[in-house]
Amino acid sequence: MEEFDYVVAGGGTAGCVVAARLSEDPDVTVCLLEAGPSDVGDPNVLVLEDWMHLLDSGYDWDYPVEPQENGNSFLRHARAKVLGGCSSHNSCIAFHPPAEGLDAWEALGCTGWGADSVLPLVRRLEDNAARGPHHGTSGPVRLRDVPPNDPCGVALLQAAASAGLPTVQFNRGTTVRNGAGWFQINAGEDGSRMSTSHAYLHPVMDSRPNLTVRTGYWVEKLVLEPGADGSPRATGVQFLAPDGIHHGSVRARREVVLSAGSIDTPKLLLLSGVGPAAQLKEFGLDVLVDSSGVGENLDDHVEGLVFWDALQPMVTRSTQWWEIGVFATTEHAAPDAPLPDLMMHYGSVPFDMNTVRWGYPTTDNGFCLTPNVTQGRSRGTVRLRSRDFRDRAKVDPRYFTDPDGHDLAVMTAGIRLARRIVEQAEMAGWAGAELAPGKDVVTDDEIADYAKKTHNTVYHPSATAKMGPASDPLAVCDPELRVRGVQGLRIADGSVMPFLPAVNPNILTMAIGEKCADLLKAAG
Numbered sequence: 001m002e003e004f005d006y007v008v009a010g011g012g013t014a015g016c017v018v019a020a021r022l023s024e025d026p027d028v029t030v031c032l033l034e035a036g037p038s039d040v041g042d043p044n045v046l047v048l049e050d051w052m053h054l055l056d057s058g059y060d061w062d063y064p065v066e067p068q069e070n071g072n073s074f075l076r077h078a079r080a081k082v083l084g085g086c087s088s089h090n091s092c093i094a095f096h097p098p099a100e101g102l103d104a105w106e107a108l109g110c111t112g113w114g115a116d117s118v119l120p121l122v123r124r125l126e127d128n129a130a131r132g133p134h135h136g137t138s139g140p141v142r143l144r145d146v147p148p149n150d151p152c153g154v155a156l157l158q159a160a161a162s163a164g165l166p167t168v169q170f171n172r173g174t175t176v177r178n179g180a181g182w183f184q185i186n187a188g189e190d191g192s193r194m195s196t197s198h199a200y201l202h203p204v205m206d207s208r209p210n211l212t213v214r215t216g217y218w219v220e221k222l223v224l225e226p227g228a229d230g231s232p233r234a235t236g237v238q239f240l241a242p243d244g245i246h247h248g249s250v251r252a253r254r255e256v257v258l259s260a261g262s263i264d265t266p267k268l269l270l271l272s273g274v275g276p277a278a279q280l281k282e283f284g285l286d287v288l289v290d291s292s293g294v295g296e297n298l299d300d301h302v303e304g305l306v307f308w309d310a311l312q313p314m315v316t317r318s319t320q321w322w323e324i325g326v327f328a329t330t331e332h333a334a335p336d337a338p339l340p341d342l343m344m345h346y347g348s349v350p351f352d353m354n355t356v357r358w359g360y361p362t363t364d365n366g367f368c369l370t371p372n373v374t375q376g377r378s379r380g381t382v383r384l385r386s387r388d389f390r391d392r393a394k395v396d397p398r399y400f401t402d403p404d405g406h407d408l409a410v411m412t413a414g415i416r417l418a419r420r421i422v423e424q425a426e427m428a429g430w431a432g433a434e435l436a437p438g439k440d441v442v443t444d445d446e447i448a449d450y451a452k453k454t455h456n457t458v459y460h461p462s463a464t465a466k467m468g469p470a471s472d473p474l475a476v477c478d479p480e481l482r483v484r485g486v487q488g489l490r491i492a493d494g495s496v497m498p499f500l501p502a503v504n505p506n507i508l509t510m511a512i513g514e515k516c517a518d519l520l521k522a523a524g
């Protein structure tokens with residue numbers, strides 16, 4: 001059987017970072033296994049402007065959600081199936097994680113994950129066109145400000161300012177609680193996405209004999225064997241080969257890193273016998289580690305929509321069509337809350353995939369604001385559908401189920417705020433009819449009903465194998481990303497977050513990859 005020092009299962013956002021960083025040492029061998037295809041030279045993936053074509057395409061695992069008690073049961077979670085993972089099919093909105101959120105992680109017992117530890121990793125990974133003490137300029141991932149080329153977007157920012165949300169620049173060292181601005185994106189000046197595969201792996205894949213990147217390899221389970229003290233040790237992974245017929249394994253001399261993302265990482269743990277004992281037994285799986293947090297605590301940014309017909313022609317080219325962000329702190333947040341509780345994206349495109357089925361009108365020439373709840377309190381689950389690795393996991397985000405109704409209240413405030421911005425005089429030349437929810441939806445109850453049936457996700461599922469202190473029974477990993485109860489196994493992806501940052505999490509997920517590589521190098 002082939003043997004490497006490290007085996008990385010899942011060549012996604014964090015997995016590519018881990019593999020690239022570990023293989024910087026020519027004496028260390030690394031094998032990265034990714035179920036999807038390579039993105040090398042593939043314009044479908046690399047041309048950022050076309051990213052929306054990737055939703056529901058062959059590059060997407062495309063997970064349905066379980067029927068939602070209070071939410072949109074038609075929603076589907078896009079998850080990339082391609083080298084680079086979701087960094088290869090997302091919209092490349094690039095946020096430094098807010099310092100206050102990282103410090104809250106540390107306060108929960110995630111030692112080494114405070115702002116002082118993580119923000120230097122962000123500076124290490126970026127080559128930011130903005131200059132200043134908060135920016136790195138020699139990392140692999142290019143970040144730059146979106147140019148203000150969309151006249152409707154320019155008007156929208158003026159309108160937001162009139163509505164009390166001043167124009168700001170993001171990633172400048174302070175957390176924006178109330179303000180709006182053009183995003184930073186992780187993309188080259190030529191419009192190519194700076195996914196982790198493109199930024200970290202492509203430059204070294206052909207020149208490092210110690211780095212083996214295998215695409216089309218679908219990991220079925222971890223290989224866990226009794227270690228020296230009898231407790232399980234991860235010694236490799238078992239996979240289905242690209243021919244879809246043959247099965248094989250690779251061995252890890254030192255450690256296995258699980259980087260399959262927040263849906264497939266808990267699924268692979270469960271299939272390998274690590275998870276809540278009752279669930280494993282239900283599927284006839286041996287219980288190697290009774291770990292009650294595997295697949296629990298699913299956190300996401302739930303997203304609503306206000307959609308207008310445009311009175312003038314909208315732009316026909318864009319960096320990625322969602323170029324502006326608005327942050328606000330609503331009446332539902334504590335007066336001294338360090339983080340905004342509401343964020344919205346401005347899209348210069350029609351976005352009707354959750355409204356048409358309910359009969360709302362649509363247009364080819366429109367724009368939208370999509371409020372999301374940045375610190376949602378509802379928590380969902382990822383569970384096995386069967387013991388067959390080919391069956392999709394059951395993803396149940398349980399949107400809008402928090403007992404105090406916080407998430408729905410913030411969403412309702414967000415829809416009202418979106419309307420208030422677009423009512424300002426600066427948008428008079430752009431805003432035609434409100435297509436969804438429309439002028440007849442007025443009361444809190446009417447807005448909430450609309451939001452529950454038509455909401456989307458910002459596609460940020462996270463925290464399903466969270467790290468935390470030993471005192472937390474749901475903490476699957478310790479703060480060094482080691483899976484409790486299993487030797488030689490770490491997790492590096494969005495599943496380890498204790499909760500989501502109040503911003504889009506892709507850059508933070510890259511930093512998780514950087515941190516995992518540091519921890520592995522230090523462990524030797």
Ligand SMILES: Cc1cc2nc3c(=O)[nH]c(=O)nc-3n(C[C@H](O)[C@H](O)[C@H](O)COP(=O)(O)OP(=O)(O)OC[C@H]3O[C@@H](n4cnc5c(N)ncnc54)[C@H](O)[C@@H]3O)c2cc1C
Nearest residue numbers: 010012013014035085086090092093219261493494504506
């Ligand atoms: C449509 C979309 C738009 C988004 N836009 C943004 C944005 O603009 N900005 C932002 O900050 N965030 C954005 N996000 C979120 C962000 O991209 C993700 O949170 C982040 O990339 C997740 O990284 P990860 O390493 O946890 O998992 P992933 O990047 O999903 O990596 C997991 C990898 O593991 C592979 N894999 C899974 N199972 C197996 C298996 N059994 N065997 C082998 N390989 C396997 C997958 O194919 C994938 O490549 C977006 C997400 C989506 C889906």
